[in-house]
Each structure stands twice: as structure tokens, then as C-alpha cells.
Amino acid sequence: MHAYNLFRRKGEADLFCAVPEDIPVPAFVTPEAWEFGCSLDIQALSGFDAAAAEISARANGFYLFHSAL
DSSP states (O other): OOEEEEEEETTOTTEEEEEETTSOOOTTOOTTTEEEEEEEEGGGSTTOOHHHHHHHHHHHSOEEEEOOO
């Protein structure tokens, strides 16, 4: 399992972008639009779809999801 850097979209409290720590943050994740949340192991998130995150991160370098953390 990967550790991810978690970013929250400003103005949309339930929209997140998870980026594996070993992959550069995508260009669309800017300080104006996103805020860094934390760095965590994906198993620490309740209800996080780890399989979808792994597939998306492998293909895109990030995983976008809605959550009610």
C-alpha cells in the first residue's frame, strides 16, 4: 500500500485529491484552489477505495474522490 498526500479542494470541503508520496503533485493542484490536508497511509481512511486509488494513481498519478472525513 502507498502513503498518499491528501489535498482538499477549497470551497468544496468533500472533494479530495490523493497523490502517492513518490509521485509529483499534478499541475492542477495549485495553492489557490487546493489546500494540503495531510500525509497518510490509505488504510487510515475509513471507506477509502484503496483498489480504485491504486488503479487511478498508476494511470493518472492521482485519485480524485468525495468523502465526508
